[in-house]
Amino acid sequence: MNSPSKSPAVTTAGLLISLGIIYGDIGTSPLYVMKAIVGDAQISETLVYGGISCVFWTLTLQTTVKYVLLTLQADNNGEGGVFSLYTLIRRRAAWLIVPAMVGGAALLADGIITPPISISSAIEGLRILYPDIPTVPIVLAILTALFTMQSFGTEVVGKTFGPVMLLWFTMLGVLGGLSVVQHPEVIQALNPSYAYQLLTNYPNGFWLLGAVFLCTTGAEALYSDLGHCGRPNIRVSWAFVKICLLLNYLGQGAWLMTQEGQQLTGNPFYQLMPGWFLLVGIAIATIAAIIASQALISGSFTLISEAIRLNLWPRVRLVYPTNLKGQLYIPSINWLLWLGCVGVVLYFRESEHMEAAYGLAITMAMFSTTLLMAYYLYARYKSGLLAAAFGAIYLAIEAAFLVANLSKFPHGGWVSLLIGFLLLSVMYIWISAFYIKRSLTEYVRLKHYLPALQELSADESVPKYTTHLVFMTSAPDHKKLESKVIYSIFQKRPKRADIYWFIHVETTDAPHTAEYKVRHIAEGDVIRIDFRLGFRVEQRINLFFRKVVEELVENGEVDITSRYPSLNRQQLIGDFRFVVLEKYLSVENDLPFKKRVIMQWYFNLKDFAASETKWFGLDTSSVKVEKVPLLISPVKLPDLKRIPV
Known part of the structure; x- marks a missing residue:
């Protein structure tokens, strides 16, 4: 088994690149997480503080500890992701291909759901100024333009990702921080007792974990993009990103508490913005959502190329638009993703409906990574206790999220599972036929x-x-x-x-x-x-x-x-x-x-x-x-x- 490679040192350029590539998905989650947690319920301290507490501890346990501190250690010569993790240990147990396939299919399904929900959430902010504006055509136009530009490569656009996402996270932190300064009592929401009260005492509180889970859906993509930036750059930049995210969640919570006893109308994310800044904020949010989508599209191309080499996917045509390392374009996958995204937008139409389909598939991807990582720890450190402890803790956490997300199944969750199942079927057929032919x-x-x-x-x-x-x-x-x-x-x-x-x-x-x-x-x-x-x-x-x-x-x-x-x-x-x-x-x-x-x-x-x-x-x-x-x-x-x- 390969040893973890030596990662490049922390550099300003590396930190900027990591902001632009790594955190697109998880960085745009404030657009919809708190809105999904509150939903149609009456705003209360238990709901708001409990929701923020759950978000904080989910980001801490799931994203920081599991992925940033532990899973990033399992790199394959500097590369990460579910297939890279699988290649480290595949020769030790044949059954490991099953969680690898499930994880890969779930990540691809996530690549179809994330662009519509991120871009829709950003564009719907225009309704504050223009209540009757039709958002679906705008979202479809942006998605079509985004997928069309893939064939030209993203070298030029990619250079602007880092600075734009730095601006985005700074905006998140400043807007949230200003709201927290006005209502500093919201900081007590970080106390885990509020999360416990929400999950145990609040009516149907446990099922809100399905909405809470949306805050960490980008953690799996974070691991997949390890090869672009290196472990030290990701870890240092994550500290900045997490602070900005938490400030924004706390800020949204502070605003929500000013509406205590009422039902939520609109998106609390945009309520933090002063009127004069709204158009600028919506524009920045839209660009950030596009960058998040771009990162997932590029990640899907990388994932498919790895699946092809592992005989898990048909040998489709690969195109290298530029000489830049990592630049890859797969026409068939590009238009398959575009078709899926358009279908999601036309079926759900509103971001709040898309939230029902979001999260269920990615839970399966995290399950897969946990199984593979537990086996990796056992194989590398020869410690059954370490592997069992890691597996037990994170399988329990992810099982809770999975059960909560299953409540979404009849409300649209079946869409992401259907997409994942179809992708998994292709992988199963291809690898099975490979072994039949070889034998x-x-x-x-x-x-x-x-x-x-x-x-x-x-x-x-x-x-x-x-x-x-x-x-x-x-x-x-x-x-x-x-x-x-x-x-x-x-x-x-x-x-x-x-x-x-x-x-x-x-x-x-x-x-x-x-x-x-x-x-x-x-x-x-x-x-x-x-x-x-x-x-x-x-x-x-x-x-x-x-x-x-x-x-x-x-x-x-x-x-x-x-x-x-x-x-x-x-x-x-x-x-x-x-x-x-x-x-x-x-x-x-x-x-x-x-x-x-x-x-x-x-x-x-x-x-x-x-x-x-x-x-x-x-x-x-x-x-x-x-x-x-x-x-x-x-x-x-x-x-x-x-x-x-």
């Missing part, structure tokens, strides 16, 4: 075919197929090769070449590994190259292969000039041709029901995935794609009896 792939020992390969290469009676023939192989053992590759070379159409190249790509648990190994299986005739690439490294095999060949030529290890005498005298380089074997489901299969359904859905999903050629970045002008049947379980033929003519 039935037939390998042969390469040494048995070396003499035949060398003879074919020298047999001038067979028309030369290409000078350099390159196959992608999934065989992890360099001494073996898929039987389908041998069939393609010798039987489908004899493929004579001067040199046969076999390329294998291994995805490592470390995120940024970029290594290769060359084996001369038969000197001058058969060469194998093994690439070891991190799960966050783009697999541009065409470029990598070219670079390796150039280095081999420089070192005098291989001669790539054509072996035709007339061309060899002119030192002309021979041509390279890749052969890619794409499997299809043979009609001659007799599968058990479960496997049949999995494989049918696998091939249905495969239609939307990138081809092997595009995925490995191969030059399509020099690629031959051959279809080979995937015969999983042959149909049992009846006994045929020959009869005389």
Whole structure:
């Protein structure tokens, strides 16, 4: 298991970046948390003080202790997130893939719910000045613009995220602080006894945990974005962020107490703003909500790219809009998220209705992280007591939140669970099909075919197929090769070449590994190259292969000039041709029901995935794609009896 890497030192730039990237989701929660806690109930001290107390202790126990202090320790060479945590321990227990899949699907579902609720909450502030303004078209327009700009990269916009979020948090702290100064007695709400009274004595108080939970929904994203800023920058900036958040919650509570005995009308967040500042405040809130949405969209792209490397998601097209590290755009996921966000806005229309769908899925993600983290603590520190204590405490806390959030199910919570279930189904189908295919792939020992390969290469009676023939192989053992590759070379159409190249790509648990190994299986005739690439490294095999060949030529290890005498005298380089074997489901299969359904859905999903050629970045002008049947379980033929003519 990898040890936690050494994190970069705290810098001003790092702190600004962490403000812009890490805290978008959790930083915009004051827009809707207190409004969700109070709801339609009569404003009272027990409700307001108890709600603030619950928020404070949730941020302290869940965000500060669990994530900022403990979980950030579990980094995979500087990278965080549920899949990075899973890669640290996956070789120790096969069942760990289940919480990893659940956590990943829940985070993606969160990426569909968060942008609509954040942007809607900000835009609805305009109703204070313009009561009849239609907010839904404005929200849809902002979301559409946001998703459209993803294809251009966010390098320019990203540079402004930090300063804008610094302004946002400063505004939160100042507005809340001014309100607290006028009503300093609200500070006593931090006493945990108020939380206890709310949960035990207030009518249906326990179920308010579903609204309280909204204050910490961004904690999981905080861990996922560890690689962008480093642990020290996140921890230092969190101290500032938490103070600003608490001041704003306390300020909203102070204002709410001036309305004691009444029902809430409007959003207490905007009630803290003086009239002359309202438009400016709404504009800043909207920009902050857009930044929060951007961070979740970028996080979803990273999550999917990691899932692909772990064989948990179809190999969809990845685009790198700029040369900036971490800049990634996945068109299919981008428009899937856009469609989901638009659907959420059109279905719920109001942010207060979206609150019903929000929180349930992310609770499952936190559950998953707790299970994985408990196992990580056990594996790393060899302490069952430490792992059990961590697991028991946080599973109990998150179970309480989950039960409270389940009350949201009939009011819209089913939407987030449905989205999460669909995403989880895709992951389950893809990984199941991967294991089914791998278990039935037939390998042969390469040494048995070396003499035949060398003879074919020298047999001038067979028309030369290409000078350099390159196959992608999934065989992890360099001494073996898929039987389908041998069939393609010798039987489908004899493929004579001067040199046969076999390329294998291994995805490592470390995120940024970029290594290769060359084996001369038969000197001058058969060469194998093994690439070891991190799960966050783009697999541009065409470029990598070219670079390796150039280095081999420089070192005098291989001669790539054509072996035709007339061309060899002119030192002309021979041509390279890749052969890619794409499997299809043979009609001659007799599968058990479960496997049949999995494989049918696998091939249905495969239609939307990138081809092997595009995925490995191969030059399509020099690629031959051959279809080979995937015969999983042959149909049992009846006994045929020959009869005389």
